[in-house]
Amino acid sequence: MSESLTLSPFRKTIVGVQYLFVAFGATVLVPLLVGLDPSVALFSAGMGTLLFHFVSKGKVPIFLGSSFAFIAPLKVGTELYGLSGVLLGIIGVALVYFLAAILIKAFGTKFLNRLFPPVVIGPVIMLIGLSLSSAAVKMSSSNWLLAVVALGTAVVVSLYTKGLLKLIPIFCGIVVGYFADFLFFDVDLSSVRAAEWIAFPRLHLPDNWDWRPILFMIPVAIAPVIEHIGDIYVVNNVAGKNFVKDPGLHRTMFGDGLACLFASIVGGPPVTTYSEVTGAMSLTKVTAPVVMRIAAVTAIVFAMIGKVSALLRSIDEAILGGIMLLLFGSIAGAGISSLLNSKVNLGSARNMVIISVTLTTGIGGVMFKMGEFALQGIGVSAIVAVVLNLILPETPADLKTPETTAAEKENSASSVD
Numbered sequence: 001m002s003e004s005l006t007l008s009p010f011r012k013t014i015v016g017v018q019y020l021f022v023a024f025g026a027t028v029l030v031p032l033l034v035g036l037d038p039s040v041a042l043f044s045a046g047m048g049t050l051l052f053h054f055v056s057k058g059k060v061p062i063f064l065g066s067s068f069a070f071i072a073p074l075k076v077g078t079e080l081y082g083l084s085g086v087l088l089g090i091i092g093v094a095l096v097y098f099l100a101a102i103l104i105k106a107f108g109t110k111f112l113n114r115l116f117p118p119v120v121i122g123p124v125i126m127l128i129g130l131s132l133s134s135a136a137v138k139m140s141s142s143n144w145l146l147a148v149v150a151l152g153t154a155v156v157v158s159l160y161t162k163g164l165l166k167l168i169p170i171f172c173g174i175v176v177g178y179f180a181d182f183l184f185f186d187v188d189l190s191s192v193r194a195a196e197w198i199a200f201p202r203l204h205l206p207d208n209w210d211w212r213p214i215l216f217m218i219p220v221a222i223a224p225v226i227e228h229i230g231d232i233y234v235v236n237n238v239a240g241k242n243f244v245k246d247p248g249l250h251r252t253m254f255g256d257g258l259a260c261l262f263a264s265i266v267g268g269p270p271v272t273t274y275s276e277v278t279g280a281m282s283l284t285k286v287t288a289p290v291v292m293r294i295a296a297v298t299a300i301v302f303a304m305i306g307k308v309s310a311l312l313r314s315i316d317e318a319i320l321g322g323i324m325l326l327l328f329g330s331i332a333g334a335g336i337s338s339l340l341n342s343k344v345n346l347g348s349a350r351n352m353v354i355i356s357v358t359l360t361t362g363i364g365g366v367m368f369k370m371g372e373f374a375l376q377g378i379g380v381s382a383i384v385a386v387v388l389n390l391i392l393p394e395t396p397a398d399l400k401t402p403e404t405t406a407a408e409k410e411n412s413a414s415s416v417d
Contacts, residue, residue: 015286016294020302022164022280023065023295024256025171028312030066030269032320034074039201039309041066041300044268045300047257053293055255057247060232061239061281061289063296064259067272068331069227072131073220076377081213087088088206089213090264096221097228097257107252107307109229116226118342120385123355124223126335127362127378129328136328139321143185147322150177154326167279170323177319185316192310199306219379222386224272228256231273238278239287308312348398358385 025043028038048064056062070093070249077086140147157165165172181187232252235411236243243252260270277295281287302308345351362381 004203005377007064012288012291013294015284016291017298018164018284019063019277019280019291020295020298021171022167023274023277025168025174026068027299029170029174029320029323030068030071031180032312032315033071033324034269035078036204036267036269037202037309038312039304039306040203040266040268042299043201043303044205044263044266045271046257046296046297046303047266048262049272049292049296049299051258051262052252052255053289053296055258056243056251058289058293059247060235060243060252061287061292062231062235062252063274063277063292064256064271065277066269067224068123068327069224069272070127070217070220071126072378073217074131075135077213077216080216084204084207084267085210085213086217087204087264087267088208088210089215089217090260090270092214092217093221093224093270094257094261094264096218096225097253097260100225101250101254101257104253105248109249111228112226115386115390116222117389118338119344119351119354120358120382120389121223122335122339122342122344123358123362124335124378124382124385125338126332127359127381128223129331129333129335130359130363131377132324134330136321136324139317140325142321143318144184146177146181146316146318147325149180150174150319150322151325152359153177154323158326163283164280167283170327173323173326174315177322178315181316181319187316188314192307192314195306195310197307198304199309201266201303201309206265216379219382222382224270225253228253228273231278234278235273235281238282255378260392297396303338327413345398350392350394350398353392354385354388357388358382382386 014318025046027041030036031038031041045063049062052062052064053060070090074086078087080086081089086100100112105124140151153176154169157169157172178187225390229249232249243249256272260272263269263271277292339355340348358381361384362378365376366380367376368380
């Protein structure tokens with residue numbers, strides 16, 4: 001008997017709400033940082049998840065939420081093209097997902113591994129975190145006490161708790177920071193009191209079609225596309241099924257792209273697969289896809305509660321800054337971990353050139369400008385990393401793992417002795 005049949009409707013609902021709770025803090029953090037209505041992000045996450053399940057034939061237990069990978073591009077893009085323009089640019093992200101789906105269907109995943117090996121993806125992920133480190137410090141500096149309380153709570157929860165609580169350090173940090181703000185400082189709750197209980201999210205429909213922000217966002221989608229593939233394989237392991245074959249990786253990729261396209265149309269941040277929810281699945285052992293759809297519907301219901309949105313917007317920026325100090329550092333660490341886990345040969349001159357130039361162009365803010373079109377930051381660095389990987393000659397020594405290199409040195413030393 002399948003898992004979905006053994007779970008009672010009540011149990012499914014409770015677990016579904018629980019999964020949303022795991023993703024809630026991270027999902028609403030992205031819009032709060034880039035100036036969007038968090039209720040729109042919840043609405044986009046819920047509808048995007050339902051669209052994903054429709055495309056993937058309802059077989060894959062995945063929840064889609066706001067992606068941290070797009071925080072820096074959204075902030076930079078807003079400065080260049082305005083909020084409406086950069087939200088339109090998310091169409092470019094969807095196009096990358098659609099193209100990847102078509103290529104995977106035609107050729108499998110080998111071509112992606114050639115274009116985006118770990119030596120490319122690692123530094124790009126690092127840049128996602130490092131590029132906004134100054135913004136985290138600036139936001140924290142408005143009230144360091146609140147920032148430290150939020151940061152400290154998130155760190156303690158990450159290190160010393162177990163079970164589902166360990167999966168929501170961001171949510172815990174925001175809640176404790178907000179409580180400290182309420183106790184020791186002045187929290188303006190007038191907007192919460194004035195907000196309606198039932199209020200439809202304030203959607204930002206595209207009002208000016210412009211190709212420039214679309215091109216600006218296209219390179220940024222490289223890392224999330226690769227991350228999507230990794231997440232699907234993780235979900236395979238947790239659920240004990242092969243979703244790469246059934247319904248197919250091309251379907252999951254297309255579903256993620258369709259969710260991003262919907263987010264662009266309604267003015268929400270791009271949505272991608274959520275590793276936190278996958279971690280919750282591994283703890284609860286509940287992998288029925290219907291539970292994820294319940295989480296999606298719950299997100300849509302939350303988006304309709306006006307007071308929830310108003311409460312989220314009343315969070316002090318220092319609290320968010322404290323969370324960002326941990327979050328963006330963790331993302332940079334994930335990039336380093338990607339390089340180490342993939343056993344990239346850091347002793348290779350070729351690999352170090354790719355990593356070094358990628359990081360310096362991204363952190364240094366190199367801008368490529370042609371007429372009215374401008375590309376900078378992570379977008380430029382992603383393109384630089386891909387191009388360098390394709391044009392720099394690769395030798396067998398570049399592919400050696402650190403263990404292999406160390407063993408060869410040891411054997412060489414032994415032969416000399």
